[in-house]
Amino acid sequence: MKADSIRLPRPLNLIDGAWVAAASGREMDVRSPIDGEVFTRIADSGPEDVDAAVAAARAAFDGGPWSKLTAAERGRLMLRLGNRILEEAEELARLETMDNGKPIKQARADMIATARYFEYYGGGADKVHGEVIPFLSGYHAEVRREPHGVTGHIIPWNYPAQMFGRSIAPALAMGNATVLKPAEDACLSALRIGELATEVGFPAGAINIVTGRGEVAGKALSEHPGVDFMSFTGSPEVGVMIQVAAAKNFIGCTLELGGKSPQIVFDDADLEAVYPVLVNAIIQNGGQTCSAGSRVLIQRGVYDKVMAELKARFEAVTASDSGEDAVLGPLISARQKKRVETYIAEADAPLVARGSIAQGSPEGGYYVAAALFGPCEPGSKIAQEEVFGPVLCAIPFDDEADAIRIANGTDYGLVAGIWTSNGGRQQRMAKAMHCGQVFINGYGAGGGIELPFGGIRKSGHGREKGFAALHEFSRIKTVVNNHG
Numbered sequence: 001m002k003a004d005s006i007r008l009p010r011p012l013n014l015i016d017g018a019w020v021a022a023a024s025g026r027e028m029d030v031r032s033p034i035d036g037e038v039f040t041r042i043a044d045s046g047p048e049d050v051d052a053a054v055a056a057a058r059a060a061f062d063g064g065p066w067s068k069l070t071a072a073e074r075g076r077l078m079l080r081l082g083n084r085i086l087e088e089a090e091e092l093a094r095l096e097t098m099d100n101g102k103p104i105k106q107a108r109a110d111m112i113a114t115a116r117y118f119e120y121y122g123g124g125a126d127k128v129h130g131e132v133i134p135f136l137s138g139y140h141a142e143v144r145r146e147p148h149g150v151t152g153h154i155i156p157w158n159y160p161a162q163m164f165g166r167s168i169a170p171a172l173a174m175g176n177a178t179v180l181k182p183a184e185d186a187c188l189s190a191l192r193i194g195e196l197a198t199e200v201g202f203p204a205g206a207i208n209i210v211t212g213r214g215e216v217a218g219k220a221l222s223e224h225p226g227v228d229f230m231s232f233t234g235s236p237e238v239g240v241m242i243q244v245a246a247a248k249n250f251i252g253c254t255l256e257l258g259g260k261s262p263q264i265v266f267d268d269a270d271l272e273a274v275y276p277v278l279v280n281a282i283i284q285n286g287g288q289t290c291s292a293g294s295r296v297l298i299q300r301g302v303y304d305k306v307m308a309e310l311k312a313r314f315e316a317v318t319a320s321d322s323g324e325d326a327v328l329g330p331l332i333s334a335r336q337k338k339r340v341e342t343y344i345a346e347a348d349a350p351l352v353a354r355g356s357i358a359q360g361s362p363e364g365g366y367y368v369a370a371a372l373f374g375p376c377e378p379g380s381k382i383a384q385e386e387v388f389g390p391v392l393c394a395i396p397f398d399d400e401a402d403a404i405r406i407a408n409g410t411d412y413g414l415v416a417g418i419w420t421s422n423g424g425r426q427q428r429m430a431k432a433m434h435c436g437q438v439f440i441n442g443y444g445a446g447g448g449i450e451l452p453f454g455g456i457r458k459s460g461h462g463r464e465k466g467f468a469a470l471h472e473f474s475r476i477k478t479v480v481n482n483h484g
């Protein structure tokens with residue numbers, strides 16, 4: 001893929017409807033994970049740029065044209081943006097692959113999903129409303145649902161376009177004005193979609209995008225006293241900082257911080273259906289998915305059989321340069337490659353299989369061959385920590401109680417997959433899982449815009465997706481009228 005065949009966004013921020021350079025004039029290099037080469041630049045913004053973006057959002061929310069739109073009009077704008085994303089999907093996908101390294105097929109699917117966020121929440125904009133409460137005689141009591149005001153959004157690099165849609169679409173639907181800080185490692189699709197938003201007529205200040213480093217621009221946004229609600233997706237370490245900053249400003253926040261999600265395979269499962277899903281749930285997007293199925297718990301009676309099949313399938317996985325046939329592309333950065341390779345090299349469990357890296361893959365790209373470990377001790381480092389790479393660890397278990405103990409035995413709780421043909425067990429296991437989403441005889445890493453999604457404990461709190469996100473991005477006000 002050549003940079004000159006793709007329209008690249010300029011190194012500018014979107015503030016108050018205009019594309020502007022960082023006030024300092026600073027820019028940063030952008031490297032493609034496919035070959036490690038610098039192919040463009042982005043604005044390296046500072047606190048003063050965040051100030052300007054928050055002020056623009058405030059003006060849009062407090063009496064600006066954005067605040068005057070009806071819910072139906074906001075929804076219509078969002079539907080238009082969804083349509084434009086679909087029209088530009090191929091070019092956006094190519095930009096995403098260049099910037100993030102993900103296989104082009106995955107990038108295409110991401111663009112459809114991104115458009116869906118604007119369609120789904122555009123359709124929802126005028127369907128969330130308050131209620132009237134029967135109260136004392138002579139009183140009218142109602143509960144209104146109102147936007148927070150200015151919402152801050154800090155998103156990661158793993159699904160840049162999807163995260164853009166997932167974070168800001170529900171906020172916009174409820175009438176908030178948004179300031180988004182995309183990840184410095186991959187933010188070009190967010191900038192390009194920002195251009196499309198301006199083109200379809202979003203009023204100035206409704207969507208502001210400020211690029212730059214997390215510890216500078218991200219920190220400034222998370223600590224900004226002008227922000228009324230924060231939404232963060234990324235690492236637990238930064239999530240804690242976001243929550244502390246939100247506490248100091250007495251505002252709410254949602255945190256989506258990743259996981260170590262188990263897929264639990266009982267001996268009565270339809271194993272042929274299980275295998276491709278197990279592999280895909282950790283290979284998809286290079287394992288850089290918060291809801292990746294990174295642990296597989298296998299009932300002892302079928303452990304050897306399942307592992308023999310997984311070994312063959314892992315050995316057949318080839319990392320390559322994200323072209324049409326790629327299933328596993330490079331990881332996002334040299335830093336992430338080193339992190340994942342260190343986990344593999346230092347793993348405290350037997351290595352069962354390694355995939356390969358395609359011959360002729362560009363020098364300097366961030367390729368890592370897939371790895372399968374097992375049997376892993378449930379408490380081992382490789383079975384406890386989020387690797388965020390194509391690394392699966394297998395853990396044998398004896399019975400339901402054992403599976404529940406192991407599945408719930410990490411600091412995380414995001415998603416669980418349960419594979420069994422026993423209906424009672426399906427229900428018992430779903431109830432016993434300490435997490436935000438459970439799949440039975442299936443697994444949807446990252447799938448399903450309609451399905452509320454989020455975690456507990458180190459996976460974070462609050463819910464994105466579904467109508468639950470519309471509730472997160474609004475608050476209720478009780479109004480009591482003594483009309484006599």
Ligand code: NAD
Pocket residue numbers: 154155156157158181182183184212213214215216217218219220222233234235236238239241256257258259289290386387388
């Ligand atoms: P990160 O948490 O550092 O970055 C996520 C976002 O937060 C980026 O936009 C970044 O610019 C911003 N950020 C960084 N420091 C900040 C700060 N001090 N204040 C405010 N914003 C800040 O994540 P990372 O370093 O890119 O990845 C590290 C690990 O995090 C990964 O290996 C993975 O385990 C996890 N992760 C999880 C998800 C997820 O979807 N849950 C996404 C990305 C990374």
